[in-house]
Amino acid sequence: MDLRQLRYFVALADTLHFGRAAALLHISQPPLSRQIAALEEELGVLLFKRTSRQVELTAAGSHFHDQARRILASVDTAVRSTQATERGERGALRVAFTMAAAWSVLPPLIRRYGDQFPAVDLQLAEVLPRELNDLLISGQADVGIAFPWQRPPGLEYRGVFAEPLCAVLPADHALAAKADLTVGDLAGEPFITFPAATAPALHELVIGCCRAHGFEPRIRLETHLQQTIVNLVGEGLGVSLVPQSLGKMQLPNAVFRPVPGTPQVEQGLIWAAGNDNPCLAGFLAAAQAFVA
Amino acid sequence: MDLRQLRYFVALADTLHFGRAAALLHISQPPLSRQIAALEEELGVLLFKRTSRQVELTAAGSHFHDQARRILASVDTAVRSTQATERGERGALRVAFTMAAAWSVLPPLIRRYGDQFPAVDLQLAEVLPRELNDLLISGQADVGIAFPWQRPPGLEYRGVFAEPLCAVLPADHALAAKADLTVGDLAGEPFITFPAATAPALHELVIGCCRAHGFEPRIRLETHLQQTIVNLVGEGLGVSLVPQSLGKMQLPNAVFRPVPGTPQVEQGLIWAAGNDNPCLAGFLAAAQAFVA
DNA sequence: CCAATCAATACCTGATGCGTATCAATCATG
């Protein structure tokens, strides 16, 4: 059997007239007669009751009419949805994000992408920064959102967001009340930071900022997540320089103070160069538009 | 697009190997390569990522794989169900029956047909005898079950059931207690019958039975339905000769008495000669088997 | 560096679908 025969059959069943059906199909009448006869032959079923003056569907033909229309419609749907899949308009995109991204760039980015590609099944997963590489390389995630980091070969990175560092201080700290806070004011204060391996670029940024203002930060303790740093500052264990967006946390015992002259900290997208998920291209494009 | 291309595509997507897929399809490898390329060309979508050493599905190809399998399966289903429709194994059969049939031949006949053709949608409708002809000729019903009758051209009849007439008497009637009741005993009794036009053959049978036993029945009143006759007998308005199966009615004030020498009354199937509902043929066959 | 594997390409042949012309059957109309 052939899809052409199904199309011919449906046209004839719709019009019940060989000549008019052939005209609709842009063919002449004889080939239509032959194809219908071949179809009936192959099925072993008489689909039309014909006299030389009129054509009508048999019971089996009527049933086949419904089936054929359904099949042709699903072929059409299959073609369209496959093309949509290739354009990245359908399918699934697995986004792995770090907690820092969840507080800053993730929400607007996801919102924009979701508006543009509403039919894509977005699977968001929060991951630890150290897990990200493996997830992307093994194909368990399509794209990650994180600080710049030491990237292995095969992974691509593109920055999509930057914000300044700001100081976070215990609410009852003397500097918390000071107007015109500077980086230099933090010299000698006990710092809470994170291991360089966790986010090398950010780590370099924080340390470098202190050095640029003439002091080496006295590191009292290290923890991995920025949020944990803020929390420990609130507990009075020290001070820190963190991305500005962490200020949304609103902890009662920690205050955020903008500091002039702090560098911008960047976050960006990370993805496997060989990943051919079409949704990834759409996501990268949406992110590009977001930057602009 | 072509169903062949879908079959080729599914074979290749299943095996991910041009040579093996071609072998499964009983063709050589080059035509398979060309058909797949043509399919991709027509869709405008790359379905496979090929190197000269390995083949794998793209995201769009994987989606199309599901769709194509579903389409091929529905084509197969459509063919089978259409063939089943032509064999009368599916579809709908509208059976119109008279009340007399409901008490006798209808239940076992329907049971047998339903066992044999479980997928047919049986639509049973009780009708008045005088409506039957129009329903069958107009195509609102496929087959009727009734007494033999004056049939117009275009309708066919075939007997499927016969039973003797028996006498029905008021419970307190003198004859109700008599052993060895004969037809002759009913001479002179007021008869309750029905118009000859309602069921000519049955009417002829009842009147003829009386005449054969030497008397002309004294008809006190006429009504259309056999059940109504029995009911009026129970009310003491007269006696009658009715098909034996009416005895199932179990009215408290009417008794049924078998009478030796009464003729057999027949019921049968009626259908339009031009009705090409395949289920009708199955029903006629089942009825034929029921008779034997 | 060579042999093996695998998909793509070139070229040919046979099958098949389409178009034109025609036939057979039925219906409408004078």
Added chain:
DNA sequence: CATGATTGATACGCATCAGGTATTGATTGG
């Protein structure tokens, strides 16, 4: 009742296209 019109089926020729064989090009593994 006869004739023309309508409609589906058939005959035949031609173009297209699918499949087969032979070959190429690319990659991999020993």
